[in-house]
Amino acid sequence: MSYVQPSDFTRAMIDAGASKVRMSTRDTLIRSFMAGAILGLAAAFAITVTVQTGSALLGAVLFPVGFILLYLLGFDLLTGVFTLVPLALLDKRKGVTVKGMLRNWGLVFLGNFAGALTVAFLMAFITTYGFNIAPDEVGQRLGEIGESRTLGYAEHGAAGMLTLFFRGVLCNWMVSTGVVAAMMSTSVSGKALTMWMPVMLFFYMGFEHSVVNMFLFPTGLMLGGEFSLTDYLVWNEIPTVIGNLVGGLCFVGLTLYVTHARTKAQRPLPEEPAEPESERESAAV
Template structure:
């Protein structure tokens, strides 16, 4: 069967998280750079399709193609590292330290940002014919997204800040389900299906993804979006990053760890103590 039992794939998640912590920083940076660039291309593709068809939902349906490509190529998004690396530390893997977790997250974040920034510049050239013509319609849409999802939040004060944070939480709940869902299957088609569904959902619901935003907002600024870099950082990127971290770890990583790794420990304890008298119901529950 091309299916891993939950106990198996959760252990695999922790193994992968441990690998991210100890991998050569230069290699991790390259993987992160490519992941940021590919996700940026997928974002502009989805927006372009939505503009061309007049139906943004079509773009949302197609957006996961970028996520699937970067995952199958073995590239890394910081939103995935938010879940994988901390679990290796929580599982008390040998030599895994909190500083190692922070280092892996930091390197991946920087790599994602640089990759997305490169695509932001390249697509801005396309949208303006090398900055020699007015911004085309897709560029105008991106510029408006930048304004609406920074200044638009700012206008609502703490209510806007709370909205950004919650959208970030819900976003990486879905994205991290895509990451771990891909580990459920051992076939390419199964991995793609498992990734496609939650990624499509987050994009259609306009939740806030820190790496997608690393493309959208710099592009909007390059194209003359009516907001500042400070607006972008305070009223989008920083609260979104925090929300992504909380959502991925609290709603995906920790529940899976508690439900499957801890239950496996309980089973192992009981298997080593056959003299313990348990009812048939209790044995079934174990």
């Protein structure tokens, strides 16, 4: 059977986290660059579908294609290492330290951002014929997203910031569930199917994904969106990164680790009540 038991895929999560910490700088940057680029293309694809068909649901249904591809190709997203790497640290795997974990997170962040920024430039270029004409309908939509998801939060002050943070939490709760779900199966079709639902859910619900936003907001800035780099960092990227860390680690990584890798002993069965003396004597007669 292709199904993997929770205790086994939880061990696979810990193994994956340890492997990512020990990975070379070169490989970490290459794999994270490609992950950011592919996810940026997937977001551009989903938005194009939404604009051209008028169906946000259809765009969300198709978006997970990029996520599935980058996972199967072995590339790394910041949201994934937020969930997996701390488990190797908690499990006291050899060579895994706090410094190594932070190094991995920093390298993956840089790689994801570089990949997403590359695709952002390419999309801005092709939607304006080299910045010579006004952006087409897809480009206009990309600019609108940047404004609504920075200035839109800022209008509500602290409540807007908390809303942004919670959307980041919910996002990586779903995305990391997709990462873990892929470990539940040994078949490609099983991995793809289990990843599809949680990733589609996060995209359609408008939750905040730090790597997707590394594509969306720079694209919006290049296309003349009426928000600033500071707006993007303060009113989206930084709170989203923190929310993604909390969501993936607390609601996915730690819960699975505690209950499946550090399972408590089962409660003993209750003892049967002793048979009364009078009943034992009658049975003997």
